[in-house]
Amino acid sequence: MFDRLQKPFLTVETGEAYQPIRLTYQFKDKDKLLQSLENLKCIEKNVTPNSWNWFWKAECDDIHFESLESFRRFPQQPVRLGTFTIKDNKLFLQLPSFKRACLAVIFFHKVWDITNITVRHADFLNKVFALDERLPHGFTELFKDEELEQFIHRRVEDYNKVKEQCEHATSVEEAFTLLANYSTEESKKRLPYAERYFFEEKHDQDPEVLYLAFYIFLRGRELVAIKRWYGEAGYSLADAAEDTFDTVFGELRMDVV
Numbered sequence: 001m002f003d004r005l006q007k008p009f010l011t012v013e014t015g016e017a018y019q020p021i022r023l024t025y026q027f028k029d030k031d032k033l034l035q036s037l038e039n040l041k042c043i044e045k046n047v048t049p050n051s052w053n054w055f056w057k058a059e060c061d062d063i064h065f066e067s068l069e070s071f072r073r074f075p076q077q078p079v080r081l082g083t084f085t086i087k088d089n090k091l092f093l094q095l096p097s098f099k100r101a102c103l104a105v106i107f108f109h110k111v112w113d114i115t116n117i118t119v120r121h122a123d124f125l126n127k128v129f130a131l132d133e134r135l136p137h138g139f140t141e142l143f144k145d146e147e148l149e150q151f152i153h154r155r156v157e158d159y160n161k162v163k164e165q166c167e168h169a170t171s172v173e174e175a176f177t178l179l180a181n182y183s184t185e186e187s188k189k190r191l192p193y194a195e196r197y198f199f200e201e202k203h204d205q206d207p208e209v210l211y212l213a214f215y216i217f218l219r220g221r222e223l224v225a226i227k228r229w230y231g232e233a234g235y236s237l238a239d240a241a242e243d244t245f246d247t248v249f250g251e252l253r254m255d256v257v
Helices: 030-039 098-111 145-167 172-188 212-229 237-250
Strands: 021-027 043-045 051-055 080-087 090-095 117-125 194-198
Touching (some): 021 030, 030 080, 090 098, 098 212, 117 212, 212 237
Antiparallel strands (some): 021 117, 051 080
């Protein structure tokens, strides 16, 4: 354990923890999608078919990473923030950190026609990696749709059972107790290695408000992964939620990942 406390976890160029995450977008018109990709100077076509790189430049040049104390940027060599691919009539954005995913959903919500391109879900890992640890190879092999769907199905089933118990409770107090006990038990559960987050379909809201839940959801899991890396085995999602809400609503700052 002492060795781990002295050993930092892997981070990306912009300072945050390396935690692979993949955003999945649905689109209606592929030609319009391709035009949307081509219209942005921060996106460049890859030599690989149906693949594009997203760079920290041009339209997204003012994106801010709070985790950086100092970072020398070279305009001639901009940082690659993520990679887009089109496969099976879906657009995927692969990113190396939760922070970049939070920034991406807001940025592309603002610059794209959301009636044609809509973010549907995010797949991610609930862990951080050692500097010399063997890293996952390939997002396709990393995230198994069947396994992720099964986990979500079990979680929804558990929630529906508690919801039914609350509906048949003899008093409001009993219903609140059932719900509180469920929330407490859920927060103590061991997080799965890989997980999926679904976005709500609300296009008329401010994107920063719309994706606040996504930020809080990822922030809690990032905190759990980092705290446990440093030996706090008992640190739970409940602790992370308290810390996150104190930061977001206490200091009125969102840019803390």
